[in-house]
Each structure stands twice: as structure tokens, then as C-alpha cells.
Amino acid sequence: KAGVTQTPRYLIKTRGQQVTLSCSPISGHRSVSWYQQTPGQGLQFLFEYFSETQRNKGNFPGRFSGRQFSNSRSEMNVSTLELGDSALYLCASSLDASGSYEQYFGPGTRLTVT
């Protein structure tokens, strides 16, 4: 079974631009979560989608948004990029959102904002 895939793997953007990251979960997984990982803040939860509905959201500004499609693929968008948005963005999928199911992580998208 193919793992979680994220595209692109690397991205360089300038301040003020917007960016869209894509995540394809493991086949059959309906829950997709997004995380931001930085050296200073560690792993921070962005949001979680289940069956196209946002079920949970972390403490990030409205510039960060996401969506999930009917095939469970998910995208996240960051508008008006800031230097502090430079990070590794990780996507994780799970069978469902009950909490007992482990999350499977993709390799991440490394975003650099200049």
C-alpha cells in the first residue's frame, strides 16, 4: 500500500505570496491532519479533516486554511506569506478520527520564505 505523499517536497516563496501544499493520504484513510514543524516551536497542529469536514483546528491565524476533497486528498493554503512561515509542513493520515488509530506521516514539504 502506498504511503502518504506530499507535493511539492521543497518550495521557495517570497514574502507576501501565497502557497498551496498537497497531501494524498493512504488509500482508505479518511482523516488528514496538518502540522507545522520548526526548530523553535516543534510540531504544532494546524488542522484536521475528516470526510471533507474540518473537525479540529490549531491556534494559527486565518492565513492558514485547508480543505479536503471527496477522495480524501487534502490541500493547505497559506496566504500573505511571512518569514516566520518557513517550516517543514507535515501531513498525516489516519483511518478515522477516533484517536486510537495511529497517524501515518508523509515526508513533508519544506517551505522557505525569503
Place this chain on the structure above:
Amino acid sequence: AQSVTQLGSHVSVSEGALVLLRCNYSSSVPPYLFWYVQYPNQGLQLLLKYTSAATLVKGINGFEAEFKKSETSFHLTKPSAHMSDAAEYFCAVSVINDMRFGAGTRLTVKP
């Protein structure tokens, strides 16, 4: 909300020595607990998980963790460290659809 505290941001052991990575959790309801490992430039990989079936959980690569409710702990151990164990390790607690990660512990293995 639930939370996780990992004691020690850096742990260094000699090859062949015991590995002990500490994790304490806080949760108002019975939690699900996980340990993940992250190698450089990769995503997180599940090592093991606790879902209340057994307090001693065995995972991949020789790792195991023991759930101790009285101490609210879920420490990760491995009897003998290998050079390939050098990585960053994350403890996580999950309630319903909300998973929270600890800050991580970077494990260094000296030859």
C-alpha cells in the same frame, strides 16, 4: 486539553547502552499514547502505541514503552542502543481527533 512533556531535549548514550526517553502526559480522560521517530529530512514514523490493551507495549526496532497511570508516564526504552537509533523521538497523546506532540528528544549514540 491533553498535553505531553518530554524530559530532556537531548539524550546521549554509548552504543550498546540502555536507552531511556522520558514522557509524561496530562489528560482528563483515558488517553491513547504514541511514540514516533523522525530521521533527518523525513516524516515521523510510528514506533509503538498504547491503546489500553496492555501496559507494556512492544514496538519496532527493539523499542518498548510502559504505561504507568499512577505516574502519568509512558517512557520509551531499548536495552541496547545502536548507531542507527540516532534520531529525534516524539511522544504524543491523542484524545478523540486531537493529537498533541511533545517537544521531542534528540538521541545521540556514541560509538
